[in-house]
Amino acid sequence: MSGSSQTWSASGYERNARFVSDLGAGVFDWLAPRAGERILDLGCGDGALTERIAEAGANVTGADASPDFVEAARRRGLDVHLMDGHALTFGKEFDAVFSNAALHWMTRPGEVIAGVARALKPGGRFVAEFGGHGNVAAIVTGMRAMARIHGGDAALADPWYFPTTDEYAKLLSESGFTVHEIALIPRPTLLPTGIAGWMETFRAPFFAQYGGGKREEVLSDLEDLLRPALCDDSGQWTADYVRLRVRAKLDN
Ligand code: BEZ
Secondary structure: OOOOOOOOOHHHHHHHHOHHHHOOHHHHHHHOOOOOOEEEEEOOOOOHHHHHHHHOOOEEEEEEOOHHHHHHHHHOOOEEEEOOHHHOOOOOOEEEEEEEOOHHHOOOHHHHHHHHHHHEEEEEEEEEEEEOOOOOHHHHHHHHHHHHHHOOOHHHHOOOOOOOHHHHHHHHHHOOEEEEEEEEEEEEEEEOOHHHHHHHHHOHHHHHOOOOOHHHHHHHHHHHHHHHHHEOOOOOEEEEEEEEEEEEEEOO
16 A cells, blocks of 8 residues: 555554455455466555465465565565555556555556556456545544644645546546446444544554644544544444445456
């Protein structure tokens, strides 16, 4: 995965966000990897799903922009490249490009899709799931409110790319893909370590702008604001995820 000013810790990810790969079963089914196929896992993270693709008998390569993730994925014995998803260097070599929960970190989608098209053999498939329009809307609005109340850069609340299906389908067809299926899927997602754990892993740069004890005050106010919408009576937090899932084929 990649994203400006976002850094990754594989151990923090394991603690706060293992659900991301656990919830990848649906898009994995759309990929339906076959033995002997060459597949690129774009934004492979720590390689949890990449490993599943390998177990299906495919010859899988991972790519990720985070050195910590690349190291973690290589520890699983996977072939992984440290590479920015905006500048893929592969050429006509993959039967499929797969991506789970990574493309929303890549904010220049035209460059990403062009790289995917270059990487695929003619007729190759592109199967991906990532944050779609409306994803984490309550969480982002909460952070924006904190920036207003406490002062701070509201742009740090929302560094992601969450397109509509129309917008993403248009980009794909402009790059020579035929889109077979594309959908927005609401996916309320239980957060094992609450909103604080989610913020620690996914939006540390927003809180880093507050020094001293201010950071704790902002986090506590944000929790108070979001609790009625995202936390139940037992204290269980749920994030308002919306996924965009797509299956497309590069034209011959
Ligand atoms: C997501 O998987 O939808 C997501 C992850 C981190 C930040 C925002 C969204």
